[in-house]
Amino acid sequence: MLKHRLILASGVLALAASCSAGAAAVADKNMIRAHLSFLADDLLEGRETGSRGYDIAARYVASQFQQYGVKPKGDKDGYLQQVPLRATRLVQESPVVELRSARGTETLAYLDEYSVGGSLLEAQSEVTAPLVFVGYGIHAERLGHDDYAGIDVKGKIVVVLSGKPGTFPTEEGAHFASGDHKRTLALQHGAVGMVSLQTPVAEKASPFAKNKEYRYIPSMSWVQADGKPAREAAAMQNRIGLSIPASKKLFSQVGVRLDDIYALAAANQPLPRLDLKMSMRMFKKSAISELASSNVIGMIEGADPALKHEYVVFSAHLDHLGQVKERSGDNIFNGAMDNATGVATLIEAARLFTQSGVAPKRSILFVAVTGEEKGLLGADYFATNPTVPRGSIVANVNLDMPLLVYDFNNVMAFGAEHSSLKDTASRALQKMGMALIPDPWPELGLFTRSDHYMFVRQGIPSIFLATGMGSARKDENPGKLWNEFLSRRYHQPNDDLTQPINYDAAARFAQLNYNIAREIADAPVRPAWNKDDFFGDTFSK
Known part of the structure; x- marks a missing residue:
């Protein structure tokens, strides 16, 4: 077999002699x-x-x-x-997200104000529940952080800020900021849905508008021996992400504004946890298929x-x-x-x-x-x-x-x-x-x-x-x-x-x-x- 040679950058030619057997x-x-x-x-x-x-x-x-x-x-x-595998595609004409408060009902605009994917468990998903803001939605005992301490979210939709506290170590923080950690924690506390709020930091890294480009790409999970998709739970099939303007609407009935929360997050200060004095209805249809x-x-x-x-x-x-x-x-x-x-x-x-x-x-x-x-x-x-x-x-x-x-x-x-x-x-x-x-x-x-x-x-x-x-x-x-x-x-x-x-x-x-x-x-x-x-x-x- 022919010997292939490559001229590498300066200082690299000696590697063959210096590396192990x-x-x-x-x-x-x-x-x-x-x-x-x-x-x-x-x-x-x-x-x-x-x-x-x-x-x-x-x-x-x-x-x-x-x-x-x-x-x-x-x-x-x-x-x-x-x-x-199990795959799901959102039926594009189906999603509805409504904010309900003392002021009445407001319907948010799909892809302009919110993004949502299909469900891996249900052909039709729907929930209506009160909204509760729980900061980042993180519990990190070793880091002395618990966004669920002293607050009851059972039967409610948790609203979480994307990302993590700036004081967290980079890679440990990535673990706690992951959607998997936040969904698991919300489920453990009895939540029935999740809303993730876009932040200026997240917007810079991945603009919300890009969601439009990926709306036809299916979501998937691998299927366990019991026939159920891995890491999926019925209560967490109702979850959405909001744009920054739409995120701000969730704080219209309380004395704290989202800009105040952004400022606290930027200063690495504790975030409030509060009942947002409104509820949300989420509805969608999904086309589910099995594949390998x-x-x-x-x-x-x-x-x-x-x-x-x-x-x-x-x-x-x-x-x-x-x-x-x-x-x-x-x-x-x-x-x-x-x-x-x-x-x-x-x-x-x-x-x-x-x-x-x-x-x-x-x-x-x-x-x-x-x-x-x-x-x-x-x-x-x-x-x-x-x-x-x-x-x-x-x-x-x-x-x-x-x-x-x-x-x-x-x-x-x-x-x-x-x-x-x-x-x-x-x-x-x-x-x-x-x-x-x-x-x-x-x-x-x-x-x-x-x-x-x-x-x-x-x-x-x-x-x-x-x-x-x-x-x-x-x-x-x-x-x-x-x-x-x-x-x-x-x-x-x-x-x-x-x-x-x-x-x-x-x-x-x-x-x-x-x-x-x-x-x-x-x-x-x-x-x-x-x-x-x-x-x-x-x-x-």
Whole structure:
């Protein structure tokens, strides 16, 4: 087999000699170009979970694993792990939201003032109940915060401010600010619905008006053995998000204005909790269907007689948003950066392991997951139903949306601060003349928004890697390039192959991920949570 060579950035050429045994394998930019060109092609129609285009992509990944000698580790001795799913689409003409107070009834405007998705449990959903504002809707005992203390919300609709207190640590805060945490907590306290209020911070990060662009994209959940969709409850099928102008209307009957609450939040002051002196009626119809998709799982078996029974999981989501036929013009969401780049990197890392000449000590699972865009579904399903013995997975390295359009020279590793994986990743980076940088967007809560978080919830140390804020070229501004991508291409049809993809950078990113996985796989001890770490204490004990 031919040896492929790549001229890397200054300081990188020595990596083959300096890395651990077997690391002489070198990433090939043309391999990555080939994978990316296929996975982000219009032929796959945006790789929507449960679609034919996704299935084609899954079989492509499986064929690459087979070609490189990566063993199947899915269901029934194959590469695919079937993920049973339920999908729902909101009947667009159906939603009604009314505010009822002493002043009368006001009907809010769908998509201009509120957003709502379909129900996974009911063809028709309806609730009318009083509104109670409960701050952020968070209970964080370790951080001394409880928005439900001393207030009764049983039988009521809770109104919560999006986000979290500014005093919360970034990644712990992302956990508490997640919709899953807030819905679970509201349900535990007897609420029958939830309203999430847009904030100026949230509006800047993700403008409310963008909801119009996604209204035809279905919501999904994976289905448990009992036939019920995971993490869903009937009382929480009635939930909506409000625009800032509509959010302000909820405070018209009380002495506190929403602007006052925004000011308190900005100053990190306690927020009031209060009966809003009005009720809300929510009504909608949903079209529910059953479908299936698949994770793609391959394995490279470890060489150490004892350590080969432990597994390092490399993950990347294969799905994207699909094709929205109701949209005029370009209606295919190709997902080149999100996340064909991550999957191409995963495939190339698998090739490097098979062709390095030295097997890793631990076994490595390469998992291309479905349903990330629908709520991390494939990763949740695999982490809950692993195809290897429960407890044998020692770490997860997740690849999601590396922006491969510039000559990056540092890396973001979300979640690294919580375990020994930070030191592992740092060693691999140092050998390539690079370093880790802290989260540049703490307000986005990225730690809970990609697949690695589902492994964290199973008590597995995990990191999520993306290209950083530094470039080896003085004429490149990575911060500007990231901002341009997030504001103009993220979850848009123009996240496609017309972007100026830097394939040298792509090869370097694949090389880095291979090196990190090699470090984890060959280390004498398995990764460990840091002492007294919130995530380790919460999920691994």
